[in-house]
Amino acid sequence: MTFAGYPPPDHLLGDLGMEAEVASETTAKVRTRVTPYVLAADGGVRVGVLATLVDVVGGAIAARVARPDWIATADLTMQLVGPVLGPWVEARGSLVRRGKTTLVIEALVVAVDEDGDDMVVDGQIPDPVGWASMTFSVLPAQNPSSTIQMASDLPIRWSFTGDGLDAPILDVLPVTVIDAAAGRLSVPAHSYLHNSFGAVQGGVIALLAEAAACEALGAAQGGDGSNMVVTDLQIAYLALGKVGPVVSTVRVLERGPGGRSSAVVELHDVGADDRLMTVVNVACAPVGGPS
Amino acid sequence: MTAEPAEPAEVDHRRHVSDYFRLERREIPAEGGSDQPSSMSGRAPIEPHHRGAGGGLRTGGLLTNLDSIGGLTSGLAVHPKWIVTTSLMATVSELAHVGPLRLRADVRRRGRASVVTAIEVVDEGAQSRQVAAAIMTCAVLDPGAMTLGFERPIVLAMPEPQTNPMSITDFFCIEPGTGPVTRLRLEDQLRNPWGILHGGAVAMLADEAACRAAAATSDEGVGTGGFAAADTVLHYLRPVKVGPVEARCRVIGTRGGRTAVRVAIHDVGADDRMVTLASVTVLTV
Numbered sequence: 372m373t374f375a376g377y378p379p380p381d382h383l384l385g386d387l388g389m390e391a392e393v394a395s396e397t398t399a400k401v402r403t404r405v406t407p408y409v410l411a412a413d414g415g416v417r418v419g420v421l422a423t424l425v426d427v428v429g430g431a432i433a434a435r436v437a438r439p440d441w442i443a444t445a446d447l448t449m450q451l452v453g454p455v456l457g458p459w460v461e462a463r464g465s466l467v468r469r470g471k472t473t474l475v476i477e478a479l480v481v482a483v484d485e486d487g488d489d490m491v492v493d494g495q496i497p498d499p500v501g502w503a504s505m506t507f508s509v510l511p512a513q514n515p516s517s518t519i520q521m522a523s524d525l526p527i528r529w530s531f532t533g534d535g536l537d538a539p540i541l542d543v544l545p546v547t548v549i550d551a552a553a554g555r556l557s558v559p560a561h562s563y564l565h566n567s568f569g570a571v572q573g574g575v576i577a578l579l580a581e582a583a584a585c586e587a588l589g590a591a592q593g594g595d596g597s598n599m600v601v602t603d604l605q606i607a608y609l610a611l612g613k614v615g616p617v618v619s620t621v622r623v624l625e626r627g628p629g630g631r632s633s634a635v636v637e638l639h640d641v642g643a644d645d646r647l648m649t650v651v652n653v654a655c656a657p658v659g660g661p662s
Numbered sequence: 663m664t665a666e667p668a669e670p671a672e673v674d675h676r677r678h679v680s681d682y683f684r685l686e687r688r689e690i691p692a693e694g695g696s697d698q699p700s701s702m703s704g705r706a707p708i709e710p711h712h713r714g715a716g717g718g719l720r721t722g723g724l725l726t727n728l729d730s731i732g733g734l735t736s737g738l739a740v741h742p743k744w745i746v747t748t749s750l751m752a753t754v755s756e757l758a759h760v761g762p763l764r765l766r767a768d769v770r771r772r773g774r775a776s777v778v779t780a781i782e783v784v785d786e787g788a789q790s791r792q793v794a795a796a797i798m799t800c801a802v803l804d805p806g807a808m809t810l811g812f813e814r815p816i817v818l819a820m821p822e823p824q825t826n827p828m829s830i831t832d833f834f835c836i837e838p839g840t841g842p843v844t845r846l847r848l849e850d851q852l853r854n855p856w857g858i859l860h861g862g863a864v865a866m867l868a869d870e871a872a873c874r875a876a877a878a879t880s881d882e883g884v885g886t887g888g889f890a891a892a893d894t895v896l897h898y899l900r901p902v903k904v905g906p907v908e909a910r911c912r913v914i915g916t917r918g919g920r921t922a923v924r925v926a927i928h929d930v931g932a933d934d935r936m937v938t939l940a941s942v943t944v945l946t947v
Contacts, residue, residue, distance in 0.1 A: 468897075605753065609778055
């Protein structure tokens with residue numbers, strides 16, 4: 372199923388293979404299979420992929436709650452407390468507040484089995500592996516005929532299906548490293564990565580910020596980004612990235628206890644007068660350290 | 663929770679939240695008299711009673727300063743319209759600050775409906791290394807017939823030190839306790855000039871509550887001596903008007919000395935409505 376033709380047939384969301392269920396007017400869940408192509412240095416799912424999942428579940432709730440108006444993600448945060456090993460990972464979202472101009476949504480991130488049930492380890496259901504929050508801006512519908520049509524009977528189930536990834540996700544986007552120590556990485560703004568506004572999708576923004584922060588923080592500690600894992604992510608979406616390429620810059624903060632370190636990542640749409648698109652706060656820990 | 667360019671006469675400056683951490687604030691007008699928004703600089707010492715388990719300024723205190731300078735910067739950017747803070751997201755990389763701390767706030771986007779301001783914090787006593795960064799989003803409000811008058815550029819001098827300083831938990835009227843629920847009494851000193859609970863007080867409550875919740879679930883047992891809040895997200899949902907205010911925590915999980923805590927803050931006297939949703943990463947220190 373697609374929403375008004377989104378996503379198109381050849382698209383990242385399809386290749387991630389997401390399955391969704393909108394269970395009520397204010398709750399939904401979306402899951403994706405964990406594959407070797409979406410893993411971070413600790414063997415768990417990349418925070419950028421989880422952010423994509425969370426953005427989709429939040430969008431599913433927000434679009435329904437806000438109708439006939441439209442919505443756009445304004446900010447997205449994540450806290451991770453464990454490697455997300457799968458075999459599937461699910462984001463379970465719920466509406467926190469519906470205001471006139473904004474919606475706030477939270478989501479738990481949990482590992483689930485093939486049937487979508489909670490994993491059981493040693494006879495117990497483990498804690499969630501992450502928590503996320505999002506703010507969506509409500510955009511007044513300019514043209515009533517453009518409003519997304521939604522089924523009224525619940526629950527609603529749909530999926531994004533594609534060929535699947537055949538290489539690591541950063542290679543598929545593709546992300547190009549210009550200057551690792553400076554966190555200068557680049558991604559094109561092509562249709563494979565678009566959101567429904569025709570700009571680079573919010574989850575891709577998170578992936579680029581994750582990769583840029585790991586590269587710069589890894590370099591600052593005398594290595595590379597291959598042993599860094601993001602634990603906290605705070606994204607403020609300021610403007611759409613429609614032209615591209617989207618290029619990151621990173622400012623590294625003072626390193627904290629146990630190798631924990633933070634960075635501020637800024638993303639610019641170089642082809643649109645280098646416009647600032649996104650500001651991201653990222654906290655990382657080295658694999659094997661107190662992550 | 664809101665910009666504070668005007669200060670009603672009834673506010674006791676010795677006790678008001680904005681002054682407790684002795685934050686000096688100075689407007690930095692845009693160059694060349696352009697219509698670009700001003701930036702703000704800030705500077706605050708770290709007094710012994712401001713320090714937490716991490717050794718430096720408690721993160722709740724840091725967030726109070728971020729809220730003050732970010733709100734002022736955002737408010738000036740849209741003046742004469744008003745603003746209300748809707749979210750504050752901070753990463754805190756270093757907890758053992760030497761001090762004083764220096765802050766710089768710059769508007770990153772000024773739209774019709776919202777303002778986004780980025781704030782950086784450096785530790786002057788540690789070779790001016792950057793120790794924290796934050797992003798504040800404010801909604802733009804129509805002030806109606808109400809106006810605010812003040813001189814530009816704004817300069818708010820560093821408040822004098824208190825002769826008998828109160829501890830952070832005493833000043834912020836946070837009741838003693840342990841476990842997942844922490845309560846704050848809404849005293850007048852915690853209200854901002856608009857009569858609602860200061861956003862910094864909400865942040866301090868989230869800090870204390872999250873540390874207590876993390877302590878309660880750790881093998882080390884109760885007490886916040888070995889726990890310090892670091893990265894924090896605050897979604898301000900509604901103003902706090904009545905009180906008491908209760909922070910209800912859920913520990914999401916713990917990994918390698920980090921505990922992720924969800925904090926739902928409720929205004930008990932206002933039909934127990936949720937006023938703030940927060941997440942706090944608590945470090946074992």
